[in-house]
Amino acid sequence: MKAARSRSRRPQAWTNIAKERIGILVSLAEKEAKRHPERTKRYVDLARRIGMRYNVRLDKGTRIRICKECSSFLIPGYNCTVRTRSDKQSLVVTCNKCGSVKRYPYSKEKKA
Numbered sequence: 001m002k003a004a005r006s007r008s009r010r011p012q013a014w015t016n017i018a019k020e021r022i023g024i025l026v027s028l029a030e031k032e033a034k035r036h037p038e039r040t041k042r043y044v045d046l047a048r049r050i051g052m053r054y055n056v057r058l059d060k061g062t063r064i065r066i067c068k069e070c071s072s073f074l075i076p077g078y079n080c081t082v083r084t085r086s087d088k089q090s091l092v093v094t095c096n097k098c099g100s101v102k103r104y105p106y107s108k109e110k111k112a
């Protein structure tokens with residue numbers, strides 16, 4: 001009956017599973033973003049919830065592509081506008097759905 005051990009300590013395996021799930025959800029969101037915006041929102045919400053629950057942060061590349069306000073998966077030229085401000089070294093991402101604007105500094109970003 002008393003299966004619960006320490007509540008505060010979470011095994012590393014959980015974190016890894018959480019990361020894996022988030023990865024799957026994000027790739028699903030990416031795939032379905034154009035065809036099923038509503039479904040995509042749910043994937044994004046789920047991914048964020050898992051991240052919060054297991055204290056896993058979405059990686060930088062993923063965070064940039066998710067609208068914080070409306071959970072849309074942002075695709076440049078489709079539902080968001082991306083501009084670079086070279087003077088301020090930042091990316092300006094505007095969500096075309098809810099109009100929220102986010103700035104991301106890109107001091108030393110590497111692209112694979």
Ligand SMILES: [Zn+2]
Nearest residue numbers: 067070095098
């Ligand atoms: Zn939005």
